[in-house]
Amino acid sequence: MTIRKTTKGMGMPWEDAYGYAQAVQVGDTVYISGQLSHDANGNIVGAPSLDEKGRIVDHGNMEIQMRQTYENAKALLAKFDATLDNVVEEVLYVTDMDAAFAVAGTVRKQAYGSDKPQVASTILVTPRLALPTQLIEIKFIARV
Template sequence: MKLSKESKGMGMPWEDSYGYAQAVKVGDTIYLSGQLSHDAQGNMVGAPPLDEKGRILDHANMEIQMRQTYENAKSLLGQFGATLDNVVEEVLYVTDMDAAFAVAGTVRKAAYGVEKPNVASTVLVTPRLALPTQLIEIKFVAKV
């Protein structure tokens, strides 16, 4: 039995170079690949300073990157006629747990538009994400 999938993208160069879909809808479920804080041209919003070895020196832009990441997820969900209200699960991958926790409550509440988002959420720390200036990546699952 062939699975019926509908996929969407954002036109970012890494979609073709890595070879993946930004989002895939199967039945009433939308799976969003890890979203990050790029603008429409693929430039990192809130890029932190790096040392000579390409390591992040400062995580102060975590809030800027987190806000942009949620905006990108909204845009991608919108391609399916969905919103963040349809999200049932998210997984946040961050490069600094303290910086993420310092801003996550405020940013998430603003993104979802409610004081206590009705979303299962997991936060994991990792030493590095796909792009050197990336502080956060968020994976989403939504139901429509």
């Protein structure tokens, strides 16, 4: 059985390099690939300093990166005539749990426009994400 998929991208260089769609719609469900804190040119917003081995020195820009990541998700959802109100699940991948937890409540509530966002949420820590200066990545599932 063949399913009908509608895909959207953001024109980032890693879409072709890695070979994937930023978002895939099947029926009334939109699966959003992990979003990060890049600007329109693919530069990481709030990039942290790295040590001589390329490891993150300071996670103090977690809030900056988290806010930009939600903004990028909003832009991608808009391509499906959707907003964060359509999100039913999110998974946050972070490089430092303490830094993420210190800002996540405030940032998420502002992004969703609610003191108790109606979205299932999971947060996981990982030693490294795809790009060396990446502190956070968030994947979403939305219903439209």
